[in-house]
Each structure stands twice: as structure tokens, then as C-alpha cells.
Amino acid sequence: MSDPLQYRALAPGPSPQPCSGIPPCDNCRSLNRVCVFDESLDQRRRIAAKRTAEELGYHRDMLNDLFKVIRLAEHTYSTKLFEIIRNDATPEEIRAYIDRALATIQSSDVPNKVSQETTTKLKDIRRMINLQGPSPSFRRKVMDVSYLCSTPPIWVRARPWTTVTDDDDIVSHLVSLYFTWDYPFYAFIDRDIFVKHMSAGDLESDLCTPFLVNAILANACHFSEFSEVYAVPGDIATKGITFLEEAERLWDQEEQIASLTSLQGTLLLFEWYSMFGDDDNGYTLLNRAIDIATTLGYIGVYNSSNYSEELPPDILNSRKKTAWGLYQVDTVVHTAFLKPNRIHNMCLKRLSRAPTHEDREHWVPYPLCRLSPPAYxxxxxxxxxxxxxxxxxxxxxxxxxxxxxxxxxxxxxxxxxxxxxxxxxxxxxxxxxxxxxxxxxxxxxxxxxxxxxxxxxxxxxxxxxxxxxxxxxxxxxxxxxxxxxxxxxxxxxxxxxxxxxxxxxxxxxxxxxxxxxxxxxxxxxxxxxxxxxxxxxxxxxxxxxxxxxxxxxxxxxxxxxxxxxxxxxxxxxxxxxxxxxxxxxxxxxxxxxxxxxxxxxxxxxxxxxxxxxxxxxxxxxxxxxxxxxxxxxxxxxxxxxxxxxxxxxxx
Structure with missing residues (x-):
């Protein structure tokens, strides 16, 4: 197993396809290409400079707020805080003290303006200090240190797929997050085929559409702490909402069209609504996805006219992957709800299982700097x-x-x-x-x-x-x-x-x-x-x-x-x-x-x-x-x- 932190020599010369910078990258390995790194496509320099500035701003703001607390808090609190800092306390120890101080101030019988302001500042500092604590915190325009360790393993362009942003870095970041953390569990999209068609930028593609891309981006925001994924800073209910609105607008246009990408996008919207508990939309969309799959002949009553092994490999493999991925969603959801699942018959054959020696791709834990285990x-x-x-x-x-x-x-x-x-x-x-x-x-x-x-x-x-x-x-x-x-x-x-x-x-x-x-x-x-x-x-x-x-x-x-x-x-x-x-x-x-x-x-x-x-x-x-x-x-x-x-x- 290779060490992802080990530097390797970069191959010279340009490449028509972006590379992750550590050859052979996943894209090139999956497509059997020679992995050649093009420095002109390297997004790290601009990103690193931006993140360095953001980190400096973060520490400056934290220090200013710490001074404000010391000035506002009662003498006993500030003295104790000095002692903790002088004793080389860890962030967790500082947070524990802030929690106890906060509880005491909140339980005060006679609240006053000073204590209310102090409480607010204590909450702010607790949130900022919590870099690696048990709960994820929103830090305005500040990236977790783990983001500095890796570039997106998948690099794609924002246009022509979404009008929400033209930032290729953000879109690549989100697509990489989706295929790292969300996709593998159900795997109802063929990742390599989708990325290939998204990279081509062809709006006429049958395997990548703006609706599908925006649905992926909306879901991927769930896994990101970039400030750009929030419509309202720090409000998790607004994560991915702009991409969701774009996907819903496009879905309304395609609702009457039963297609592979509409089925995939509908499943993605089901996942998003299930995370946010939105007025039955989740379960409604799961049923809608099952209906689309039935119309397409992927499930239900077998019809030979809907099934052919003579189709182009990209389309055939994508259909099989999506049909059986839907089957997995159906069984996971309904057994969790203590109900019989809806799909009774699969019309498409399951994808052939690769032998162990061929199933050799590694799962890359983007954006973490850790060893990559076999994905199988x-x-x-x-x-x-x-x-x-x-x-x-x-x-x-x-x-x-x-x-x-x-x-x-x-x-x-x-x-x-x-x-x-x-x-x-x-x-x-x-x-x-x-x-x-x-x-x-x-x-x-x-x-x-x-x-x-x-x-x-x-x-x-x-x-x-x-x-x-x-x-x-x-x-x-x-x-x-x-x-x-x-x-x-x-x-x-x-x-x-x-x-x-x-x-x-x-x-x-x-x-x-x-x-x-x-x-x-x-x-x-x-x-x-x-x-x-x-x-x-x-x-x-x-x-x-x-x-x-x-x-x-x-x-x-x-x-x-x-x-x-x-x-x-x-x-x-x-x-x-x-x-x-x-x-x-x-x-x-x-x-x-x-x-x-x-x-x-x-x-x-x-x-x-x-x-x-x-x-x-x-x-x-x-x-x-x-x-x-x-x-x-x-x-x-x-x-x-x-x-x-x-x-x-x-x-």
C-alpha cells in the first residue's frame, strides 16, 4: 500500500485530462491512461494562498474575541482563564472551563448586560476552539486543517452544468466529497462513467445532465464545511439549498421524462430530503424513483424489448448499476421502517463481480491525509x-x-x-x-x-x-x-x-x-x-x-x-x-x-x-x-x- 504523504516525481509535459498530482491518480487508473501531471492545471497554489489568508484571519478574530471576554468577564473568570492558558492547557481543557463558566453565568439569579455579553462571547469562543472536538463547528471562511492535506481526486468544471457557481474548485471539491463519502454505500451511479461524461461538458449526454449534477452537488454540501455551501452562514438547514433549488427547477422541467439520469437525480433528491425531514418529500421521491425504474423496464414485469446486452457498455453498465442501487435503497429504507420493500423483481442482470486481483482500486479518504484502504x-x-x-x-x-x-x-x-x-x-x-x-x-x-x-x-x-x-x-x-x-x-x-x-x-x-x-x-x-x-x-x-x-x-x-x-x-x-x-x-x-x-x-x-x-x-x-x-x-x-x-x- 503506498503512502499518500510521500512525494513522487512529476512526469513532464501537458495532459489533456486533469490529474490529482500523485500519479497514477484514480481518474487515470480507472480509465487506463498514462498519468501525466500538468502544472497549469494545478489549483493548489491559489487555494493554498487563499486558505493561508483565511487561517490568519481566523486566528486574529479568535484572539480579539478572547480579549473581549477577558475584559467583560468577572475577575474570577479572567484570572482562572489566565491560569489555564499559562499551564499550557489543550483546546479541550480550555473548552471545558468555558463550558463550566457558561453554565454558572447562565444560572445567575440576576442576569445583566455584562453577563449576557460574556455568555455570548463564551459561546463564540467555544465554537471556534472546537477544532477537533466531538461536534463539527462552522467557522466562517476557515477550512479545517485536514483540507490542507489533499487536492480533490476528481477535477471537473462547473460550467455548463450549474448556474449556481462558476468556481471549478468548489464544484470539484463537492463532486469529490460525494463520491468519497456518500456514493459508495448505495452506488446507484457508475462513478467513472459519470465523471467521464461530466468532464466532456456535453449537454446532449444521456449519462450526465444539469439536473443530475446539481442534485449531486446539493447532497455533497452535507459533507463540506466550506463557507460557500451555506446559504445562511452556520445554518445547517441551508447547506446545499442553492444547488437543491436549481435541481428542483430542472426536475420540474424533466418530471414527465423517464430517463436514467432522471432516475438517478430523483434518488439523490430523496437522500437530501431524508436528511432534512421535509414534508414527506423524501419518501414520495423514493416511490417516484421506483415508478421511473418500472417505466424504464429496469424492475417489475420483464419485457425483452426493454433489455438488451447489445447496448453500448457505458449505458448498459450504468443501467445495471442504477437498477441494483435502487434495489438496495428500497430494502434499506423499508426494513428500517419495518415495512415490506416495494421492488419484487429485477429485470436487469446484476453487474459481474470482479475477481479480487482486478478489484484493486483504493478508497481515498478525501480530504483527510490518511492511508487509503482497498475499496473493493x-x-x-x-x-x-x-x-x-x-x-x-x-x-x-x-x-x-x-x-x-x-x-x-x-x-x-x-x-x-x-x-x-x-x-x-x-x-x-x-x-x-x-x-x-x-x-x-x-x-x-x-x-x-x-x-x-x-x-x-x-x-x-x-x-x-x-x-x-x-x-x-x-x-x-x-x-x-x-x-x-x-x-x-x-x-x-x-x-x-x-x-x-x-x-x-x-x-x-x-x-x-x-x-x-x-x-x-x-x-x-x-x-x-x-x-x-x-x-x-x-x-x-x-x-x-x-x-x-x-x-x-x-x-x-x-x-x-x-x-x-x-x-x-x-x-x-x-x-x-x-x-x-x-x-x-x-x-x-x-x-x-x-x-x-x-x-x-x-x-x-x-x-x-x-x-x-x-x-x-x-x-x-x-x-x-x-x-x-x-x-x-x-x-x-x-x-x-x-x-x-x-x-x-x-x-
Whole structure:
């Protein structure tokens, strides 16, 4: 494996195609070209100068704000702050002090103008100091240090594909982010074919259109901290909104046209709306995508006139990739929603699986400066499709309309599905070892464990009740699978966090981490100091900060925790103060000012109820949570919050 930080000699002479600067680059390797670097195309000099200026401005602003806090804050705060700085405190230690000072100022009985101004400044500095902390922060026109380590692996031009910007650097940055962090999980676009056609700049192309490009750019903004991706600085709800509006305008023009690119773009809009929970648009667009695929003859009733192996390779391969990518989306979404998936028949053959010695491309963790693990894109896609076939069978057997399924039949069905899943997982290629895997392969393992959890916890889908469940007792052969699967997810998430971070993880990680947390939270032996719970809670916080749906999910998790665990006991637990305040911030402020006996009773009741029964939490609570998760992704947040208030935020 080559070291991405090692400098190599640049080949002389111009090249008609842009190169990443480290030959052989991904573009040239995938297209079997000689990799030649053209300095005239090197965007790094201008970008580096711009970023250096921005970094200097960032540190100047931070220093000025620090002086303002010292001048505004009470003498005790400024003295302590001096001591911390003189003792060579780390940014995290400075942030911890600011948090404690902020909590004290906010709980002051007689707020005044000075304390309010100080609070505002403390918040600003906390946000700026948080360079590598657990939550991503918006820093105006300042790039994370990791951006300085790499140039976009994919270089394309903005025009003629979008009118939102003419900045080729930004568009290349976003396209590279999309194909690094989002694309591999579902892979419903053939990356190399798309990039080739986008680079050609031909508006008559059947494999790249302005609608598709703007839909990709809108989604890619989710993974970027460039100031240009925000319509309103720092507001995550506005990330990518300008590209989205352009895509929606173009989609309205193409809505009546069923084409490969309209299908791909519709799937991308589904992903964007699912992240931001916008009034059923996400699920509506998924159904629309399925309808387009049916019209095109990719799925549904087989028609020989719609299928031919004699098509040009670019078109045939793109059709297959998109059809089976759609199938994966369909099964992931519907099993998560505890419903049968919609696609019953695939009319296009699956792409041929490349042998290991040919599937040699490496996944480049742009924009991070880290080693690049093997991607195994072809083998991954094939394995993911096989898992989708099992998930499809599971969704119809367990989440269909058969309400007369007897307990004995249910156990037999579960046993059969469990064996299918285990057989698939046990026979994954050697290169899929989580310790050396790229993020999409880690998520494939995580997806396997989420299927085990939903299969065991909700065997009759969203219609499950306590009476419908398998007997949740210590003697039940399936009783330990959900918890062991949740712990396996925690381990995989820790690996993801250690190697690549989780702030840019695919949105599926939000669902999986949330699911695993609730399995642990509702188990009879739940302990707030459980390392798996701690790592999952921190990961959820990082992922949740990236989207509207994430923030809502994290808030609901916090309130559910409040209903299960006594706040005073939680404050006394041996956990990092940051995590305790993160999960119980409002309650800590109540304690400082004197919490009411009614609040204490509420938390005590929640604690007692969570400890009842040997297998409590393995059934109904998980199903109910997944139903509410579905409502959030469909933009029904107000209804979810109302439901939780009526049940004291307790599952």
C-alpha cells in the first residue's frame, strides 16, 4: 500500500485530462491512461494562498474575541482563564472551563448586560476552539486543517452544468466529497462513467445532465464545511439549498421524462430530503424513483424489448448499476421502517463481480491525509446486493400483512432468516476485515447487525405489541442477539471514528447508531458508564450535528435517556463531564438552581421502570422508536414531539 504523504516525481509535459498530482491518480487508473501531471492545471497554489489568508484571519478574530471576554468577564473568570492558558492547557481543557463558566453565568439569579455579553462571547469562543472536538463547528471562511492535506481526486468544471457557481474548485471539491463519502454505500451511479461524461461538458449526454449534477452537488454540501455551501452562514438547514433549488427547477422541467439520469437525480433528491425531514418529500421521491425504474423496464414485469446486452457498455453498465442501487435503497429504507420493500423483481442482470486481483482500486479518504484502504468496489456492490435480497425476503416475511403468523411459524421463519444472514456474513471476503476496511465496508457490517436487531426486536413490524413478541426472557434463544448486535455496531463505529472520524459518515450511520443506542438503553442491565453506550452516544452527537433529522433524533434520544435514568445519579457517574453535560445539560442547570420535587419524581419513576423485567426493551420500545424515526425522516417532527410529551419522553 503506498503512502499518500510521500512525494513522487512529476512526469513532464501537458495532459489533456486533469490529474490529482500523485500519479497514477484514480481518474487515470480507472480509465487506463498514462498519468501525466500538468502544472497549469494545478489549483493548489491559489487555494493554498487563499486558505493561508483565511487561517490568519481566523486566528486574529479568535484572539480579539478572547480579549473581549477577558475584559467583560468577572475577575474570577479572567484570572482562572489566565491560569489555564499559562499551564499550557489543550483546546479541550480550555473548552471545558468555558463550558463550566457558561453554565454558572447562565444560572445567575440576576442576569445583566455584562453577563449576557460574556455568555455570548463564551459561546463564540467555544465554537471556534472546537477544532477537533466531538461536534463539527462552522467557522466562517476557515477550512479545517485536514483540507490542507489533499487536492480533490476528481477535477471537473462547473460550467455548463450549474448556474449556481462558476468556481471549478468548489464544484470539484463537492463532486469529490460525494463520491468519497456518500456514493459508495448505495452506488446507484457508475462513478467513472459519470465523471467521464461530466468532464466532456456535453449537454446532449444521456449519462450526465444539469439536473443530475446539481442534485449531486446539493447532497455533497452535507459533507463540506466550506463557507460557500451555506446559504445562511452556520445554518445547517441551508447547506446545499442553492444547488437543491436549481435541481428542483430542472426536475420540474424533466418530471414527465423517464430517463436514467432522471432516475438517478430523483434518488439523490430523496437522500437530501431524508436528511432534512421535509414534508414527506423524501419518501414520495423514493416511490417516484421506483415508478421511473418500472417505466424504464429496469424492475417489475420483464419485457425483452426493454433489455438488451447489445447496448453500448457505458449505458448498459450504468443501467445495471442504477437498477441494483435502487434495489438496495428500497430494502434499506423499508426494513428500517419495518415495512415490506416495494421492488419484487429485477429485470436487469446484476453487474459481474470482479475477481479480487482486478478489484484493486483504493478508497481515498478525501480530504483527510490518511492511508487509503482497498475499496473493493465491485465485490462490495455484489455483497451488498446479496444482503439486499435477504433483507427483501425478511421484510416480506416479517413486516407484511400476515397477522395470523403463529408463534411456532414465526420462530421457524426467524431461524431461517438468521441462518441466511449468518451464512452471508461468515463468507464475506477476507479483505472485508473491519480492522482494515474502508467506511462503506464497515457500514456493510453495521447494516448486517441492524437487520439482526430489527428481525429479533420487531418480528411483526410496526404492528408489534408486547403480546406479539417472542417471549423476552433470559432463556429465549434469540434474547441476546439484539444486545450483542448493538455492541458489535459500537465496536465498528469506534473503528470508523478512529480511522476516519464519523462527521462525514453516510446518513445510514445515524439510523444504525440510534438503533444500537436504544437497544442498550432499554436493556435490563443498562449502565451509563458502559463503554459501548458512551462511544455510541458521542458518535450520535457528532453525526446528528450534520443535519436537521440528526438534531431531532439526538434530542429525542436525550429526552428518552432522561426518562430512564435519574439525573442526579447520572451527574455522579464516572463519565467525562462533557458527555454528562451533553446528555443532561438542561437538567444540570435545573440542579444548580434547585430542581423541583416533581422533576425528581419523574426521573426516579423513569429509572425504576427501566429496571423491570429480564428482557425489557427487546421488543416494543425498539419498534416504537423506529416508527418515530420514520416520522422524523418524513418531516413529521411536531407529531413525534407531541407523542413523546404525552408519554413523558419514555419509550
Amino acid at each position: 468496489y465491485s465485490q462490495y456492490f455484489d455483497e451488498s446486493c446479496t444482503l439486499s435480497e435477504i433483507a427483501s425476503k425478511m421484510s416480506h416475511h416479517l413486516f407484511g400483512d400476515d397477522e395470523n403468523l403463529k408463534t411456532s411459524e414465526l420462530r421457524e421463519t426467524l431461524s431461517s432468516l438468521y441462518e441466511d444472514l449468518k451464512y452471508w456474513h461468515d463468507r464475506l471476503p477476507n479483505g472485508f476485515d473491519p480492522e482494515d476496511a474502508a467506511p462503506h465496508i464497515l457500514l456493510l457490517h453495521i447494516r448486517y447487525y441492524t437487520l439482526l436487531i430489527t428481525m429479533i426486536s420487531c418480528p411483526k413490524g410496526s404492528k408489534s405489541t408486547h403480546a406479539d413478541q417472542l417471549e423476552a426472557s433470559c432463556s429465549d434463544p434469540f434474547a441476546g442477539i439484539a444486545v450483542s448486535s448493538a455492541r458489535a455496531i459500537a465496536g465498528l463505529v469506534r473503528t470508523h471514528q478512529t480511522k476516519y472520524g464519523v462527521s462525514r459518515s453516510h446518513i445510514f450511520a445515524l439510523y444504525a447508531v440510534n438503533l444500537a443506542l436504544f437497544v442498550l438503553l432499554n436493556h435490563r442491565s443498562f449502565d451509563t458508564s458502559d463503554p459501548d453506550f458512551v462511544s455510541l452516544a458521542l458518535a450520535l452527537h457528532i453525526i446528528a450535528n450534520r443535519s436537521n433529522i440528526g438534531n431531532s433524533v439526538f434530542q429525542i434520544f436525550k429526552e428518552s435517556l432522561h426518562g430512564k435514568v435519574d439525573g442526579k445519579k447520572f451527574k455522579q457517574s464516572p463519565l467525562p463531564d462533557e458527555l454528562k453535560e451533553l446528555l443532561y445539560e438542561d437538567y444540570f442547570l435545573e440542579i444548580e438552581g434547585g430542581s423541583s420535587s416533581e422533576d425528581d419524581q419523574l426521573h426516579d419513576v423513569g429509572t425504576a421502570s427501566s429496571q423491570e423485567g429480564c428482557g425489557r426493551g427487546s421488543g416494543f420500545e425498539i419498534c416504537e422508536m423506529l416508527s418515530r424515526y420514520e416520522s422524523l425522516t418524513l418531516g413529521r417532527e411536531e407529531q413525534v414531539i407531541q407523542d413523546l410529551r404525552e408519554t413523558n419522553f419514555s419509550y
